[in-house]
Each structure stands twice: as C-alpha cells, then as structure tokens.
Amino acid sequence: MSQITKLLIANRGEIALRIMRSAREEGIPTVAVFSEADQQAPHVLYADEAVCIGPAPSSQSYLNIDHIIDAAKKTKANAIHPGYGFLSENAAFAQRVADEGIVFIGPSPQAIETMGSKLAAKAAVKKYGVPLVPGTDEAVSDITKAKAAAAEIGYPVLIKASAGGGGKGMRIVEQENDFEEQMERAVSEAKSAFGDGSVFIEKFIVGPKHIEIQILGDEQGNIVHLFERECSIQRRYQKVIEEAPSPVLTEEIRQAMGQAAIGVAQACNYVGAGTVEFVMGQDMQFYFLEMNTRLQVEHPVTEMISGVDLVKQQFRIAEGKAISFTQQDLNINGHAIEVRVYAEDPANNFLPDTGTLQTYRRPQGPGIRVDDGFEEGMQIPVYYDPMIAKLIVHAEDRPTAIKRMLRAIHEYHITGVATTLDFCSFVLQHEAFTSGRFDTKFVDQFFKPEDFAHQTVSEDTEQIAALVAAHLFQQKQIKPSLQEESSTSSTRKWKQRRFS
Structure with a gap:
C-alpha cells in the first residue's frame, strides 16, 4: 500500500468533518464532495478542495459512484474514505475504487459482501465457534x-x-396461527426494500439488549477489540443513545464477547475498523447478530474510553501499517455517553421535522464533544438522514457522565425544528436507564408521546403567554390560583427546555 497523499471523503455532514479533522492533524490534504443542497455546508468549507457531484437527491450525488470516482481523479486524490451510510458498505464501490488504483479506506470487497448477507455471515462465523441465535x-x-x-x-x-x-423485512411471530401471514409480509417487504426476498428464521430473544464490539484488523493479521458499546435505546430499530462501557457486562462476559468479535473478523479476513453486533438475553447469554463493515455513528464513545483515534488507525491500516498498539495496551478509562440529536418530533412518532436552525448554540465545558455538520441559519435538508449532531460526554464514572450529559443537553439551544434532545433527557433520568435495567423495548415500555407533547411548545408561545398573564395581572390584579401555580411548577420540573 502507498502513503495517503490526498484524501477524498465520499460523504457529507458531521462524519465528513470528523474524518477531515483527523486527516488535517496527520497532514493529509482533503477533498469534499457535495450535492447542490450542500454547497455551503461546513464540511465543504473546511476541506482543502471541494467538488460538486450532482443534484440534491442522494441517488444523483452521494450514491453516484461514477461522479465520486471522477472527483477523485480530477483532484488527484489517491484515497477515498466512505464514512458511514451511503456507499460505505457497497462491495461494488469498494471494488471499483480498488480497480481504479485508489486506496479504499475500509475492508476488502469480499469481506463487505460476506458480512452484508446475514446468512453468509452466519455460515462464515459458525466455523469459529461464535455463538449464534438458534435458527435456520x-x-x-x-x-x-x-x-x-x-x-x-x-x-x-x-x-x-x-x-x-x-427493521425492514422483519416480523416477530408470537404463535403458529400468525406465522403464514407474517412471513408473506416479511418476504414482500424485503423484496420491495432490498430486491431480495430471502428470509431466515431465528429464536426471538425476550428482553434483548443490543451490545456491539469495536474491532480493528490490519494486513499483518493483528486483530484487537476496543471493548463494547451499549446501544439498546432505540426507536424504529435505530439507535438514539449509546454508551461505553455497558452498565451490565461483567469482565468475564466482556472478554468472551471480545474474543467472539475477533473470531467474526477472522472469519472474513477483516482489515480496517468494523463493529460486531450482538443480542443479549435476560439470561446474559449473547449471540452474533451481524457485522457492520465500516465506521459506526457511535464510534466516539469508544474513542473517549480507549483514547484511540479510530480514523487515524484507519489511515494507518490503509497504508499497510500495523495497528499501533496491542490488546494488552488497551484499558477502559471512565464512561462515555452519546446522544444523537435528530431533527425529529418525539411527540409525533419521531417523524422528521425539517426547517431552518433559527438558533443553534452548542454546549461547552469539560468532557463535552459535539460532532455536527450544521451552523445557525442553515436548513435541515429533506433529502438525507435528519441527524443534526452527535453529543458526546466523558466522565470518570457512569453517574457523573449522566449528570454531565444532562447539563450539556440543557446548554444545547436549538430552535426552528423539533429535536430529540428532550426525549434523551427523559431517558437519562428514567430509573430503568439509571439502573441499567433496560432493553431495546425501552421506548415501547416507558415513552408516551401524549405525555411528551407539551414539551414542544415554542419559546415564542411561552413568552407571549407570560406577557398576557402579566398584563391581566396588572389590569385585574388577579393572582394565579394555587392549582395554576402547582401546574406551572410541575411543568417546569418536567421540561428541561422547549423548542419551536
């Protein structure tokens, strides 16, 4: 492998910026690609060079392989980092990059293809003694x-x-009478979403926790794991809050999961950064789910507790160098939590809420990190994932990390769109979360949108109401009733902040 002399990031937003920052520290010039909707995006302005690759729809820009390859050739970039999403787990893209003589910062096309099929992945890892959920x-x-x-x-x-x-093409079947109908639906949905109607059947794990292990592998055959991430707080099968380490794993289980993850990587001769996902039941038995052959959205919590810059390690591995540390060098330092700040309305089934960021002020202070790709006054595009930012905190222990995150959420001021920040505050203060006794059904069990709706009242509306109340008080000298005072007090206690 040759040295990376110029890096093109085939992505947008916060992950493009995050990769560029590590590249700049390593002295690597960067190239941004952007759609017509992202012309003034921070990642475009930050890069050393930028190339427009098409109209706003991702199918015409960020998913257009020819346009990305042309941009790399035009700027003489000799390496491409795919980030996450878009083309990051596209084996054909990885192969095309290699065929063009460009370094693909990621695993081989063969590894991507093997782990991209759940059935192929299960067949590959079975030989390495990796625990599998009972099934076909x-x-x-x-x-x-x-x-x-x-x-x-x-x-x-x-x-x-x-x-x-x-969650697409997935159905839970409680009893045999429902099986036929649910299978037909799963097959139909799978064909529609992926062009592949093949399904498999496995035991449904009751009270499941979603736990994943970060791994790194190099061309010399070295593979290490960087401990686990707890990812059980989800809506619509997608993560909202992640933390490292998990609050429930014993050291014995941690080591067993780490070795299982290394076995998965060995099964496909994995090179680069990847994540092995496991499901864990109430009996603390864990089973392999899948492998994500890319950098994960939640990778910062691993960086915070391990002290390892995963992107810099990706650069190193792509240049043919060995991982710069051994398994014995790694230790867990403190606790980290990440909340994903989505432009979504929790009171309306977490539906995306597009608009302009009228106010956008990030939290600051010790142990706080914000990975984002927006500035005040920018539009939230309708074409892409509605994530505004990732808010990450690090502290000496979990209780302190929770308190720090609550403080950071309180300081994060966003108006113009609804966000998931107040929902995350609700989760962090819930007894099920603080005790660690939660699973992937947390939202179904504890979150009631109707009880949350009043939190989305705009700041302007509150100010107007306050002015009206003051005017009435002065004109009529009517004091609020005890009931009204009590209602106002309880609302303030419930609400951390409100967004328009």
Whole structure:
C-alpha cells in the first residue's frame, strides 16, 4: 500500500468533518464532495478542495459512484474514505475504487459482501465457534418448511430479511396461527426494500439488549477489540443513545464477547475498523447478530474510553501499517455517553421535522464533544438522514457522565425544528436507564408521546403567554390560583427546555 497523499471523503455532514479533522492533524490534504443542497455546508468549507457531484437527491450525488470516482481523479486524490451510510458498505464501490488504483479506506470487497448477507455471515462465523441465535442456516421460502423450522426453534420467533437492515423485512411471530401471514409480509417487504426476498428464521430473544464490539484488523493479521458499546435505546430499530462501557457486562462476559468479535473478523479476513453486533438475553447469554463493515455513528464513545483515534488507525491500516498498539495496551478509562440529536418530533412518532436552525448554540465545558455538520441559519435538508449532531460526554464514572450529559443537553439551544434532545433527557433520568435495567423495548415500555407533547411548545408561545398573564395581572390584579401555580411548577420540573 502507498502513503495517503490526498484524501477524498465520499460523504457529507458531521462524519465528513470528523474524518477531515483527523486527516488535517496527520497532514493529509482533503477533498469534499457535495450535492447542490450542500454547497455551503461546513464540511465543504473546511476541506482543502471541494467538488460538486450532482443534484440534491442522494441517488444523483452521494450514491453516484461514477461522479465520486471522477472527483477523485480530477483532484488527484489517491484515497477515498466512505464514512458511514451511503456507499460505505457497497462491495461494488469498494471494488471499483480498488480497480481504479485508489486506496479504499475500509475492508476488502469480499469481506463487505460476506458480512452484508446475514446468512453468509452466519455460515462464515459458525466455523469459529461464535455463538449464534438458534435458527435456520439457510434462506427459507417454502411456508410449510418454514413453519416446521419455527416449531422446532420454539415460539416466539423472528422472521428476518437476509439482506435487511433498519427493521425492514422483519416480523416477530408470537404463535403458529400468525406465522403464514407474517412471513408473506416479511418476504414482500424485503423484496420491495432490498430486491431480495430471502428470509431466515431465528429464536426471538425476550428482553434483548443490543451490545456491539469495536474491532480493528490490519494486513499483518493483528486483530484487537476496543471493548463494547451499549446501544439498546432505540426507536424504529435505530439507535438514539449509546454508551461505553455497558452498565451490565461483567469482565468475564466482556472478554468472551471480545474474543467472539475477533473470531467474526477472522472469519472474513477483516482489515480496517468494523463493529460486531450482538443480542443479549435476560439470561446474559449473547449471540452474533451481524457485522457492520465500516465506521459506526457511535464510534466516539469508544474513542473517549480507549483514547484511540479510530480514523487515524484507519489511515494507518490503509497504508499497510500495523495497528499501533496491542490488546494488552488497551484499558477502559471512565464512561462515555452519546446522544444523537435528530431533527425529529418525539411527540409525533419521531417523524422528521425539517426547517431552518433559527438558533443553534452548542454546549461547552469539560468532557463535552459535539460532532455536527450544521451552523445557525442553515436548513435541515429533506433529502438525507435528519441527524443534526452527535453529543458526546466523558466522565470518570457512569453517574457523573449522566449528570454531565444532562447539563450539556440543557446548554444545547436549538430552535426552528423539533429535536430529540428532550426525549434523551427523559431517558437519562428514567430509573430503568439509571439502573441499567433496560432493553431495546425501552421506548415501547416507558415513552408516551401524549405525555411528551407539551414539551414542544415554542419559546415564542411561552413568552407571549407570560406577557398576557402579566398584563391581566396588572389590569385585574388577579393572582394565579394555587392549582395554576402547582401546574406551572410541575411543568417546569418536567421540561428541561422547549423548542419551536
């Protein structure tokens, strides 16, 4: 492998900026690519060079392989970092980059392809003794055979699209009478979403926790794990809050999961940064779910507790160098929490809320990190994921990290769009979270949108109401009733902040 002399980041927003910052520290010039909707985006202004690759829709820009390759050639970039999302787990893209003589900062196309299919991944890791959820080893299409397999596994079962992700093509079946209908729906949804209707059936884990292990592998055959991330706070099968380490893992289980993750990486000769995802039941037994062959959104919490810059290690590995440390060199330092700040309305089923960031002020102070790609006055585009930022804190222990995150959320001022910040504050103060006794069903069990709706009252509305109340008081000299005072007090206690 040759040295990286100029790096093109085939992505946008906060992850593009995060990669560029590490590149600048390493003295590597950077190239941003951008759609017509992102002309004035911070990642475009930060880069040494920038190339427009098409109209706003991602299919015409950030997913256009030809345009990205042309941009790399035009700027003489000899390496491409895909970030996450978009083309980051596209084996054809990785192969095309390699064929063009450009360094792809990620695993081989073969590893991406193997781990991109859940069935192929299960077959590969089985040889390495990695714990697997009881289920079918091959895709199932015949309903009679599928029913027989489900009966053998034992209900409840999960029907899962082989090529799926994000909850698409996934159905939980509690009893045999519902099986046929749910399988037909899963197959239909999988075909529509992925062009592949193959499904497999596995045991549904009750009270599951979603725990993942960060790994790094180099061309010399060295593979290390950088401990776990707890990712069980989710909505619509997508993460909202992550932390490291997990509040429930014992050192024995941590080591076992780490070794299992290394086995998964060995199964596909993995090179680069990747994440092995596990599901853990109430009995603390864990099982392999899948491997994400890229940098994860939540990678900062691992960086905070390990002291390792994962992007710099990606650069090093892509240049053919060995990982700069061993497993024995790694230790967990304190506790880190990340909340994803989405432009979504929790009171309206977390639906995206686009608009202008009328106010945008980041929190500051010890142990706070904000990875974002927006500035005040910018529009939240309708074309892409609605994540505004990742807010990360680090502290000496979990209780302190929770307090620090609550302080940071209180200081994060955003108006113009609804966000998930107040929802995250609600989670962080809930007994199920503080005790660590929560699973992926937290939102279903504890969150009631109707109780949360009043938090989205705009600041302007509050100010107007206050002025009206003051005017009435002066004109009529009517004091608020005890009931009104009590209501106002409880609202203030419940609400951390309100957004317009």
